[in-house]
Amino acid sequence: MSVPVPVARVYRFELVKLVSQWRIRLVVLACWIAPALFVAAVSQQGSLPVDTLFGRWMHATGWAGPLVVLGFSGQWALPLLTSLAAGDVFAAEDRLGTWRHLLVAIRSPRRIFAAKALASLTVIVLLVAGLVGSSVVGGLTAVGNQPLVGLDGSLLSPGDAAGRVLLAWACVLAPTLALAGIGLLGSVTLGRSPMGLLLPALVALAMQLAQMLPLPVSVRLALPGYAFIGWKGLFTGPEQLGPLLIGIVVSLVWALVATVLAYLLFLRRDFTSLADGGSPRRALTAGALPLAGLLAVTIGGIAIAAPISHSGIQQAKVEHSLAVAFAHLYRQQTDELHRPAVNEAQLRSSAACTKGDVADDAEGAGNDWRCVVSWHLPDVKATGTAVYQLDITPDGRFVADGDGPKEVNGYFLVRTPIGDEPNPLWQFDGNVDLLGTTKG
Template sequence: MTTTEAAPAPARPAAPPAPSRRGVLADALRWEVRKLRRQYRARVALLGALVGPVLVVVVVHGQSRPPKDTLFGRYALDNGFALSLLVLGFATQWVLPLLTALVAGDIFASEDHHGTWKTVLTRSTGRGTVFWAKTLAAAGFAVLVVLVLGASTITSSLLIVGHQPLTGLTGQLTAPSEALRLVSLSWVSVLAPTLGFTCLALLLSVWSRNPAVGIAAPVVIAMVMQLVGALGGVEPLRPFLLSTPFESWHGLLADPRFTGPLLGGLVTSAVWCAVCLGLGHLVLRRRDITGG
């Protein structure tokens, strides 16, 4: 009597390893950066940050009388460092919030506008991954805009006006090499509040689902904060305004220098970023996307 042995069942192919969270986030971030590169609004913002300061420097340098009623305006026609700081003070009023909001205020709302949330939120990409990918892309763009704007302003000011010793806020003279370092640090110092307004624009973009609100509202809020901060009797409120850290670089141009406002501005900006991102993430998690 013969026995027939059953043939062994073919082995199933091993399932491919699930992608790590870090890998999924990196893929989502690359996709968001790719979309930004193709976005007309982002290109215009970067071009404006590169070319705009050159035009401003040429116009201001061609004036017959200096703008004495502005910070460093008295020396702006004869000193490139002073003109760079004059442009910095002007840019913090509404230019920086606008340039960053052009991307951050639209990056979530555009998905609602085009009805593409169902496409974006695939099974391998959750809401948290999409949120942080868009946040990192918008924050990276904000940093790039500030660096391009600052580099263009400083370079054009020094080439067109000159690099004479800078007269500080307390009347002290600063050598050109040290003045260049301090002016560069002044521009770097506005990165923190700029990121704060970026996060505010992200929150408004998620909450409103409207690109116009996400872009325009941060600019209006920045102007209101500037006006409130200039009023008398609001000293207890000023440290909590996101516009206040834009002025923290003033201590670098005094003698003796003081860095208290810089540290306070970092804390204020960090709190604004944390609150806005926390609320934005919560709103997106509870978002009903069944309609698109």
């Protein structure tokens, strides 16, 4: 009686096969080198990627660079890397016609599937580790271990910033695993077709486009890629963990379901027939339809558990987020100008916002938000005011652009006793908690 080869030996064999491919080696090398060079080069440029989250702080701290790389990786790099590592791991055997030889040598389809899945996971983790490690080294080397300004305007110590940056990278492993599961499913069901290789990237692109639409909160959070952008909730005070945790759980469920579907379909394959190399019909009925059902169930479950209004972006939330961020940043500006110290409680900042012609109960994303921030200084009777134009994206991120007065937020530099310095109140990023209450 033949004894199947142990999973550990099959895993080592599959891992060696995977990393022996020149394209995998090249990608691993790029992930461990390119982010450091990119972050170091951009941090020394006069023009920064201010349209990217934390891009405006790349001159100020080395911890901004890894977050810029994280934003790019979630949109483009990780889906493509997952396609290379997981989308072709089964299809390669179909193209080479080596299934029967592999089965004769190992004598267990279950162990073959486990080994290939684990080998793909190992390569994905290696690639992610390279991205985060390289970007951190590049940022700290080029700029230094300085405090980081959060999305609520508060100043995070270098140690706190380091912990949140690493945690943010850990969080995006969940949607990466979801794409990996989809890649395994596509590789099993589509066989020789190149669509199996492209499937994770195409799914990620579809989810990215969906996140740009004015979708209900329940639909937005039910997409398995939400954690690719939900990590920004770690950089507010208090942390906006609700959407992020839901996104992580949804991603892990998708990863599990997609992998189990791939496993069951793999065990049902007829390896004695060279014609059984993938079927679009099987991919639709046994792959796409179950995942579509999972999406529908997830949307319904989130809608029941978190009955939030359509967009989750409401006037009171916007006003509260803006006022909090302004107070933190005003304190930083006060320190830059060497004025008497003031804290957020003393400022008692507030905001009044309108969206277009809507003055009450405004809601939704858009670049037509206009807000007036008011604050009070100790021993000063007059109330200070500043105007901001807000551009809010459907996922809750906003960019506040100062519109005067000039000495407060109307210019990108402030004159200090030691020379001109960047004005923290001129333009800054913030975030609206989609699941938060409207009480400010």
